[in-house]
Amino acid sequence: MAPPDSHWSQMDHTGIDDEQTAERYVLGLLSEEECFRFEEHFLDCPRCLESIEAVEGLRAGLTDVSAADAPAAAASNVAAFRSRTRPTRPFLTFLAAACVPLAILSGLFYAQTRGARHDLDDSRRLLEQSQRRQAELENALQRESAERGRVSVEGLSLRTAPVFLLNLTRGTSLAEPPNHVALPGAAGWVTLVFDRPDGRDASGFRVRVSTSDGQPIGEATAGTASGGLLSVSLPSERLPAGNYVLTVEALGGGQPLATYRFRAEAKR
């Protein structure tokens, strides 16, 4: 006798596919209730289980391909670091102010125009990012047969990246950061390892790195190391000597769960 299915019937996979339920499950985008229902369903559903495993493989493979065709390869338990470039705030403010004389007299219309411009800039930037990534992939496809089996120097660099364990910091103290990261002499990677936020039933975590005065450096999905630790690898060239803040958030957004302040300095 087939087990009772609380939400998705064995025959309702059209709905599951149309709603990208397997994809949203793996990406942590289902609500807790949806997640629990889906888990109870797929434990007895070979089809959905295969979909989940395919999504996991596809996602991991896309990460590998993207990282391999970008400056360095990614390891299996660390996340490739993606830089996040933004137009500086002062420039955007200037641009918005310059639009004021052209806006209609209503103050509400002015705010809407600025908001629409921000949205448009974000969309254009993301589209350009995707197009650049696609161009890199096209080049990689043409080189694939020649490159297979070649040991990546960058991959070797990531595998031998120095690892630093960060201790949790609290508050916004201006004192010297308690964590120190010694940057390698040659261009390479550094791997930062830190605690999984305690008692959090999150499906995954997002890491953001910024300078101590708030300038964003980049962000990535945290990889999982053994012992319940999380990790992220950063290209060392993105960390000139100075003070930084690493913030951990749950996937899907929300308040920061943990903050790590660290100082990067050249290795002596």
Add this chain to the structure above:
Amino acid sequence: MNESPLPPPADAADCGPEELVRRIRAGDPAAEEDLVRRYRRGVGAVLRRAGADVATTDDLSQETFAMSLRKIRAGEIREPGRLAGFLCSLARNLAIEHFRKAGSRRTAGIPDTDFASPAPSPLDDLLRTERAAVVRKVLAELPSERDRQVLFRLYLNEEEKDRICRDLRLSSLHFNRVVFRARERYREIYLERVKSREGPR
């Protein structure tokens, strides 16, 4: 697409969960093997989503089944028909407890001599290379650059479907089709490679 060679999950010919629980309580050793065979892949997926890496997933999976068998034998399963839900809940709770203990050790200043290195094993390298080759094939088969952008933006940028469709001027149906086909094609190619590696039987 589990990387380790696990048996396939149960098919329709297997008994239902109530019968499985009954057999385990009756002391049938084959039933205990059936329990693991039937649910191990699913429990693994639950644990991976809870944040467990490969080694931790294996450990917690064993713990999940060991504890579930103890509870089944002791008659502590109130709804045998919801065995799957019981296993999911047990796996999730074990994962939470595992990470909570790890965090407490860190806070107490207990030195961790088992510090993880990010260096992958040769097997990890091989699996990753193979996986990347499958993904490249999937991407090459997509009819347009726009379709490839859908996958990158969904899986790597983790953007919402509505935003991707709006930016790329895609219908919802087209988006669904691209995601579904990419996933299915990945599965097909991966299985072909596994079969060709195993050779004829």
